[in-house]
Amino acid sequence: MTKPAKPEDLAARVPPGQTLTDNFPVLSYGPAPRFDPKTWDFKMVGLIEEPVRLTYEQFRALPQSKQVSDFHCVTTWSRLDNAWEGVRVAEIMKLVKLRPEARHVVIHCDAGYTTNLPLSEFIDDDVMLAHRHDGADLELDHGFPLRLVVPKLYGWKSAKWVRAIEFVDIDRRGFWEVRGYHNHADPWTEERYSFQEDPEE
Numbered sequence: 749m750t751k752p753a754k755p756e757d758l759a760a761r762v763p764p765g766q767t768l769t770d771n772f773p774v775l776s777y778g779p780a781p782r783f784d785p786k787t788w789d790f791k792m793v794g795l796i797e798e799p800v801r802l803t804y805e806q807f808r809a810l811p812q813s814k815q816v817s818d819f820h821c822v823t824t825w826s827r828l829d830n831a832w833e834g835v836r837v838a839e840i841m842k843l844v845k846l847r848p849e850a851r852h853v854v855i856h857c858d859a860g861y862t863t864n865l866p867l868s869e870f871i872d873d874d875v876m877l878a879h880r881h882d883g884a885d886l887e888l889d890h891g892f893p894l895r896l897v898v899p900k901l902y903g904w905k906s907a908k909w910v911r912a913i914e915f916v917d918i919d920r921r922g923f924w925e926v927r928g929y930h931n932h933a934d935p936w937t938e939e940r941y942s943f944q945e946d947p948e949e
C-alpha cells in the first residue's frame with residue numbers, strides 16, 4: 749500500500765483548470781472499433797530505413813514495462829496514478845533506423861483518428877503503448893488492444909486503438925489539432941486551443 753498523498757502534494761499534481769476524478773471517463777469520437785487478432789497489425793512507416801509490420805502475436809512478444817502516471821483531459825478531468833502496462837516507445841524505436849529528416853510523428857488509429865507529436869516528445873522515457881490499465885486488460889472503450897500514453901500532454905494525444913506510427917519531416921496536425929485544439933497540448937501551461945498558439949512556431 750502506498751501512503752495516501754497529502755492534500756498539498758496532490759494540488760501540485762493537478763494542472764490549472766483541472767478537477768480530479770476517481771472514475772475513468774470514456775472520451776471517444778465515435779464508437780470503439782472492432783478488434784480481430786488475426787488481422788490486427790502494428791506498422792511503423794515514413795522516414796525510416798525499413799518499414800516495420802508486426803502481427804498481434806509479434807507485438808505482444810515485445811519486452812513489457814509498467815509505469816504509473818497522471819492523465820489530464822482537456823475537458824477538465826484529471827485522473828492520477830494510472831498504472832499502465834505495455835511496451836515503452838523506447839523499445840519500439842529499437843526496431844527502426846530513423847532518417848535524419850524525421851522530426852515529427854503522426855499516430856494513426858483504427859477508424860481514422862490521428863494525433864501528432866514532435867519526435868523528441870514521442871521518444872520520451874514516459875511514453876508507452878499500453879494494453880493494460882490498473883491491473884486489467886484495457887477495456888475496448890479505453891483503447892484495447894493498444895493505446896498510446898503521453899502523460900505530459902493533454903489526453904487527446906494519448907491515442908486509442910493505435911495501428912501505425914508515421915515518421916515525418918514537417919509537422920502534420922491530427923484529428924483534434926485541425927479542429928481547434930492546440931498543436932502541442934501542455935496541460936501545465938493550459939495549451940488547450942489552437943488560437944493560443946504562437947504564430948512564430
Ligand SMILES: Nc1nc2c(c(=O)[nH]1)N[C@H]1C(S)=C(S)[C@@H](COP(=O)(O)O)O[C@H]1N2
Pocket residue numbers: 772773774775776777778820821822857858861889890891902903904905906907908909
Ligand atoms: N482513437 C482515438 N483515440 C483517442 C480519442 C478518440 O476519440 N479516438 N479521444 C482522446 C481523448 S480526447 C482523451 S481525453 C483520451 C481519453 O481516454 P479514455 O477514453 O481512455 O479516458 O483518449 C484520446 N484518444
Ligand SMILES: [Mo]
Pocket residue numbers: 775821822823903904
Ligand atoms: Mo480529452
